[in-house]
Amino acid sequence: MINWIIGPILLLLLYLLIRQLTKPLKQLSKTTKTIAEGKYTERVQLRSKDEFGELALNFNRMANAVEQHVIELSNMADEKQRMVDNLAHELRTPLTSMQGFAEFLTSANIGQEEQQMAGQYILSETLRLKNLAFKLLDLSVLRHHPLTLKQVDISDLFKSVKQIEQLKLDEAGIKLEMDYSIPAVWGDHDLLASFLVNLVENSIHASPQGSTIRMLAYVLHDEAILEVCDSGFGMTPEQSVRVFEPFYRGEKSRTREYGGAGLGLSLCKQIADAHQARVSLNSTLGQGTSIRIFLQLHNICSLTL
Known part of the structure; x- marks a missing residue:
């Protein structure tokens, strides 16, 4: 009778003991399976101080x-x-321009001077494209290492941007005005040119025929300002908040018309970050948009507004 009574009790106690001993292993196995399925935030919730806890x-x-x-x-x-x-995104603009000038070179009725002009443009764009490609490849590195700033001549910078965009300006019937009261800023010429080219292109797409885009450089509160402003369609406050996000397209129909992918202003933000510079955007729907980048003022720039 004692064996019949004690036996089942011992079996029950043994079962409970084995279950208690294997419970951490089951929990560990379950967590391992969850992590293997891709849920890497899962952890084993075990606070015991024995070997299983360790x-x-x-x-x-x-x-x-x-x-x-x-x-x-x-x-x-x-x-x-x-x-x-x-x-x-950046390859598109120079390649289109180079294609246009290459087709111009193949025309039969052009003089030697025009041939030299077209060839010089293709050469300069090739060099700029090469430099820009390497700079874009290094943008991820620039987030962790400071950019080497050099003196950037504003006149050369603005002229190169206008030369790059001249064909698109002519096709759109839009005038680009350049005005600067400072001779130079600290920065990287190729990246700043890419910054301005993207802003001018956005303004071209957002401006009606016969309008004017202004590209400015001036001093404001001991900072050098590069600004592109237009009197185009403008943006809503909601669009202005998200416009620097990658692949965001505020006006999808107009962006598709010009083949945009919503990367231009995102790249501008990355370029500004590489320069440790601020970017501001002011836009009013139906009145136009103005975008500024705040750069370090070169020590030879003693002029003020």
């Missing part, structure tokens, strides 16, 4: 390291994709 602690440390590496790899992939998107 195993859970080490497992959570390993899961933290895996999650951190996954985040870093994801960020690297995003940066590479952003670099490819920026490069593809």
